[in-house]
Amino acid sequence: MPLSMSAPTLPSIEPVAALLNDFRTTLRILNLLRLYELLRSLILRETDTDLDRFTRTVLVAQACSYLNFQVMESIMHLTDKQILPSSIVLRRGGPDAWMRWAFRSWLLAVSLDFVRLGWDAMKHRRPTMGSTTIADRDSFAGVKEEIDHTWWAELQSSVAWLPVSLHLSLPHGLPGMNDGLMSLSSLLAEWPLCKAAWDATS
Numbered sequence: 001m002p003l004s005m006s007a008p009t010l011p012s013i014e015p016v017a018a019l020l021n022d023f024r025t026t027l028r029i030l031n032l033l034r035l036y037e038l039l040r041s042l043i044l045r046e047t048d049t050d051l052d053r054f055t056r057t058v059l060v061a062q063a064c065s066y067l068n069f070q071v072m073e074s075i076m077h078l079t080d081k082q083i084l085p086s087s088i089v090l091r092r093g094g095p096d097a098w099m100r101w102a103f104r105s106w107l108l109a110v111s112l113d114f115v116r117l118g119w120d121a122m123k124h125r126r127p128t129m130g131s132t133t134i135a136d137r138d139s140f141a142g143v144k145e146e147i148d149h150t151w152w153a154e155l156q157s158s159v160a161w162l163p164v165s166l167h168l169s170l171p172h173g174l175p176g177m178n179d180g181l182m183s184l185s186s187l188l189a190e191w192p193l194c195k196a197a198w199d200a201t202s
Contacts, residue, residue, distance in 0.1 A: 029074045032067070039063040052123075058116045065109035072102035103168035110165045113158040120151060153192035160189035 042060050051059070076098055078084040089098045124147060164185045167174040 025073065025077050028070060029077070031070050032074065035063060035067040035070055039067060054119060055116065058112055058119070062109045062112045062116070065105045065112065069102050069105040069109065072098060072105065076102070100169060100171065103165060107162075107165040107169045110158055110161045113154065117151060117155055117158065124148075124151075157189045157192055160185045164189075 039060065042056060042063060075084060075088060076095060079086045079089050089095055092098055163174060163177065164182050167177045167182065
């Protein structure tokens with residue numbers, strides 16, 4: 001009688017993915033300090049000539065939105081770990097409603113990125129070079145190329161994050177959006193940052 005061998009059972013990657021996601025969420029709590037310092041510096045450095053008033057206003061609104069998202073996500077995470085009382089979330093509609101409002105803050109921050117990038121594009125289209133020497137023109141061209149590269153990288157990131165943040169902000173999400181598309185969008189959003197880090201070490 002021939003022996004039959006069952007196929008080996010592969011371990012599920014879901015627990016590993018959940019562990020990594022939990023670890024990343026925990027690390028993001030530390031972002032509260034960075035976001036607070038960013039917001040504080042934007043408010044206190046009102047005489048900074050590198051930023052015009054409109055850009056500063058947009059950046060302050062963005063920082064507030066990101067900070068609100070991070071505070072709400074951190075509270076949700078700490079209540080899940082039973083470090084904070086769950087009543088904080090339950091009294092305000094429960095976990096789903098709580099995180100939906102958190103993601104709406106994130107959506108607002110992502111949307112403001114388009115406003116900032118649009119304003120930057122308008123500014124950079126204006127003639128700003130008064131020098132006519134070849135060396136100055138070459139230097140200006142190099143700076144402009146670097147600015148353009150950064151601008152396109154930030155635009156790619158914002159375009160990729162927009163459907164994710166919008167999907168998570170809606171009660172029933174976007175039609176057709178699934179975990180695979182969300183993962184792809186997240187990868188596209190983080191790719192410019194990963195590429196820049198790779199280029200910096202090469």
